[in-house]
Amino acid sequence: MAMVHTVIFDIGNVLIGWNPRLLYNKVFATPEEADWFVSNITHLDWNEEQDRGRPIAEATELLVAEHPEWEREIRIYYDRWTEHFSGAIAGTVEVLEAMKASGCYRLLALTNWSAELFPWARENFPFLSHFEDIMVSGEVKMKKPNPDIFLHLAKTYELGDFSGCLFIDDSPRNCATARSLGLDAIQFESPEQLREALAERGVRW
Known part of the structure; x- marks a missing residue:
């Protein structure tokens, strides 16, 4: 070598340190609900498209259109994005x-x-x-x-x-x-x- x-x-x-559950633990009543949301709605595949250059606003609207029942929680993802970080x-x-x-x-x-x-x-x-x-x-x-x-x-x-x-x-x-x-x-x-x-x-x- x-x-x-x-x-x-x-x-x-x-x-x-980065984990969107840090934010969603404040949004949902239980850690289990927060984990489900992060795993199934604001999931890694969606997030990585922003990492590849997709605009934040476009990504948010696409996900809201796909899951309108979760609009409030989806918009929080980037509205309170800095709360994903533990330092x-x-x-x-x-x-x-x-x-x-x-x-x-x-x-x-x-x-x-x-x-x-x-x-x-x-x-x-x-x-x-x-x-x-x-x-x-x-x-x-x-x-x-x-x-x-x-x-x-x-x-x-x-x-x-x-x-x-x-x-x-x-x-x-x-x-x-x-x-x-x-x-x-x-x-x-x-x-x-x-x-x-x-x-x-x-x-x-």
């Missing part, structure tokens, strides 16, 4: 900051995020400035886990065949695609687990 020189971070649920994941931010301070690694980020909404993250989480650059799915109109965004990443930042690159993401699907393209991947579970996985690969700071 080549010595790691470039580390590519996912952002949601690696550096910043920075401190242990991972510490790893990122230590890597940055060491000067030993090229630091990039690859995130599934709406282009309309990502400026909020940049404004509210200063540690995102540690990255050389952040590829936002909604801006490039591609999204993980599709291989095209990984290949676009490689071309944009001249990463070649991904030798010496390491990808960190909480999604099994995204990690599987990365590995299929020759990009070593750590499926993130916790900051402690991440530190151990980095140490196994000889990543030091």
